[in-house]
Amino acid sequence: xSSVSNDPANQDVEGDQSGRLIPQPNGRPxxxxxHLQVWRWHVTMLASILNRISGGALSVGALLVGLWLLALAxxxxxxxxxxxxxxxxxxxxxxxxxxxxxxxxxxGGIRHLIWDAGSGLTPKSANTLSTLSIVFGVVATLAFxxxxxxxxxxxx
Amino acid sequence: xxxxxxxxxxxxxxxxxGAGDWIAERLSSLILVPLTIWGLxxxxxxxxxxxxxxxxxxxxxxxxxxxxxTLLVSIWHMNMGLTVIVDDYIHKPAxxxxxxxxIGLLCLLLAAASVFFIVRLALGSAPLPAGxxx
Numbered sequence: 001x002s003s004v005s006n007d008p009a010n011q012d013v014e015g016d017q018s019g020r021l022i023p024q025p026n027g028r029p030x031x032x033x034x035h036l037q038v039w040r041w042h043v044t045m046l047a048s049i050l051n052r053i054s055g056g057a058l059s060v061g062a063l064l065v066g067l068w069l070l071a072l073a074x075x076x077x078x079x080x081x082x083x084x085x086x087x088x089x090x091x092x093x094x095x096x097x098x099x100x101x102x103x104x105x106x107x108g109g110i111r112h113l114i115w116d117a118g119s120g121l122t123p124k125s126a127n128t129l130s131t132l133s134i135v136f137g138v139v140a141t142l143a144f145x146x147x148x149x150x151x152x153x154x155x156x
Numbered sequence: 157x158x159x160x161x162x163x164x165x166x167x168x169x170x171x172x173x174g175a176g177d178w179i180a181e182r183l184s185s186l187i188l189v190p191l192t193i194w195g196l197x198x199x200x201x202x203x204x205x206x207x208x209x210x211x212x213x214x215x216x217x218x219x220x221x222x223x224x225x226t227l228l229v230s231i232w233h234m235n236m237g238l239t240v241i242v243d244d245y246i247h248k249p250a251x252x253x254x255x256x257x258x259i260g261l262l263c264l265l266l267a268a269a270s271v272f273f274i275v276r277l278a279l280g281s282a283p284l285p286a287g288x289x290x
Contacts, residue, residue, distance in 0.1 A: 055237045062234055065227070066266050069273035072210055075283025079207045099196070106192050109185045116182055144196065153204035 047130035050137075051108035054101035061098040089156060099144055104137030177236070184233040191226040198223070211277065220278035227270045235263045 021029040039045065071082035085091050111133045114120050120129050148154040161169055169175065202213055214220050238259050246252045276284070 052241065055234075056241065059234050059238060062227070062230060062266060066270050066273075069270055069277070072207070072214075073273040073276050073281075073284050076207045078283075079210070083206075099199075102192065102196065106189065110189060113182065113185055113189075144200065148200060148203060153200065155204075 043127050043130045043134075047108060047111070047133055050104060050134065051112075054105040054108070057098060057101040058105055061101065064094075064098070087154070092154065092156070096141070096145060100137060100141040103140040103144070104133065107133035107136040107140075181233070181236050184229055184236065187229050188226075188233060191222070191229065194222060195226050211280070214274065214277035215280060217278060220274050224271055224274050227274075228267055231263050231267045231270075235260060 020031050022032050024030050068082060068086070071078045086095065111120075111129045114129065115126070120126060145154075149156075163169060198213075198219065202210060205213070239256060242252060242255050242259070246255055
């Protein structure tokens, strides 16, 4: 391949069949970064994606906490309605998911703080930290709910 | 802006706002680590306690105060996180401005409403809406 035809600046976005090019605001075509499916899966990548997904889920969780406060402030009847929904099997499934997101996001956040401090950045330790955060998310969530059910605070 | 150092310990200091965003994200994460653990512990102790249990919990200003701090820092952190996601996936400037504006507005509304409800619960105010202003 000649270097001239390989230069994205010399290629036309309209005539591009690969879908690799995108026009910049200045009109020059630039190559896109490779899409998700061409990457081999790494645990660091999975951990990063999970951190973003759990963060998004927790935004919904923040709204639900706001709803909980609203129900409390509106008195016993409103609160009874809230508890009947939040304590239903579907409601408990939502809280289970949110607690998993919170435990994982907590571990993922600590992992990022360790990385930001400049530690654990070799491939091996980065993988270990990523695996640890995922394992912590699963184990802590299961332990949390085992405690809630065993102590009788939550019943199905 | 006042004159700031170009280098701290041999590391280049951002000339504009880049480092501020980065520091705010890390600072909020750091604050949220202990608050999240406290929040999970509180959630476990509140569950199954019913309306009266919750009111008793809120009557402690330590609980109410920590919950206000936790929610405000969380909403701040959440706003920064959602902004990064929108910046990554929404490329049209007009759409991005619109979505970021809506998210910001929602965060402000959530923060204001949460603090309002928590303060009322801590004061032991009569249930809304009849007790409005009580």
